[in-house]
Amino acid sequence: MKKYIPILKETQLFSGISENEIEPMLSCLQAEVRSYKKGEYVLSQGDSLSYITVLLEGCLHVQKDDYWGNRSIVNVVGEGDMFGEAYAIADDARLLNDVLAVEDCRVIFFDVKRVITVCSSACRFHSMVVQNLFFAISEKNRRLVQKIGHMSKRTTREKLISYLSEEASKQQSSTFLIPFNRQQLADFLCVDRSAMSNELCKMRNEGLIKFERKQFTLL
């Protein structure tokens, strides 16, 4: 359990809490680590979840099969990411998606009741975790709305402009780095990579933007 503390320290959930403070919290929060083989389901649609979870190792896909059996991947969970928290915290929320291990995985579970109910004074950093969770979910909410703002644009060019403008304003510079490669950016904006790449180059030729790998400049 101890070996995962450096990973946990970097997560938003434990932001502002040092490594030696995390250790006693693990038992307070009834932490439990489980392993999954590639192809196994970590969570399934319809499940009732009572754990806050953080992915320690591997990669997960949050996906859904619709009425006619078509599958859609909703989200990719990377190492250190929290997932399923909205289902664990909400009162009686059944999972609407499946969570599949696409690699061998290691997941840490925290009892949600222990997390959101502040325990007696012994665990003084607990209230900070509660607050972290509160702000994290609010921020996640706003990020989702922003993502919807980009996706709602009709053309690939408009989606790109929407996203790049926001990134520029967030980083307070017309030159900035994006956290995606081309494929990931396309997946984020829900467009085809090659079509997007094509559009980016057109925009560059028209003198709207400059870019080099992950560095972009709005002109």
Next chain:
Amino acid sequence: MKKYIPILKETQLFSGISENEIEPMLSCLQAEVRSYKKGEYVLSQGDSLSYITVLLEGCLHVQKDDYWGNRSIVNVVGEGDMFGEAYAIADDARLLNDVLAVEDCRVIFFDVKRVITVCSSACRFHSMVVQNLFFAISEKNRRLVQKIGHMSKRTTREKLISYLSEEASKQQSSTFLIPFNRQQLADFLCVDRSAMSNELCKMRNEGLIKFERKQFTLL
């Protein structure tokens, strides 16, 4: 103010709190009720919000109009639903969307600082409101993720299938009512109305669905 207590009692924010316990909380939370006519804006993009709000009566759309006049409906707020909370909780978050009354509405405002800061006095149900707020924000996140799931689909048909499947499963019936007219549904899924209407009729001709105004049936 008193007459709204029976409505508030049924809301997520005051879940588990009885009517006679709500009354003293209203002053503690500095509640204020305002009315809006159909077509009026309750909140506007760029606003800084310091109130948790609950819709007592009517229906609201959380939406955004872009430079070219394209409208994107992010969320539908029904009676008893809370809105804008993610912006109120964060310290310096400006609203990304407008909130429009699509019917005559009545909204109650609570000072967010009073809500999330548990008071010292004998307001013992206050901490339960805080917990309810957690639940509500989590649920909101889930709804946003669902919407992204629909929008992430490449074709209008897939978007429709995704949305209608979910609505069917949410209402636990293959026949159900949607809360949108055609234009609003198009705005919600971020596609052109006529193209969507066309696609719906094709799907009906292919025997996939039946519909009549706002009532749909999956076959």
Next chain:
DNA sequence: GCCTTTTCGTTGTAAAAACAACAGATTTAT
């Protein structure tokens, strides 16, 4: 260093969507 894998840009084609314009049905207002 070299080889392998990944990333990125480019092109052409087929499919799909946006857009515009219009007519009939339905709802709302007076």
Next chain:
DNA sequence: ATAAATCTGTTGTTTTTACAACGAAAAGGC
């Protein structure tokens, strides 16, 4: 009850996207 406004379906045209296939450049492993 009638007129006005809104909603819905339909069609044709233009624009945009998805898809597939490929080579060059860059990154990573040994």
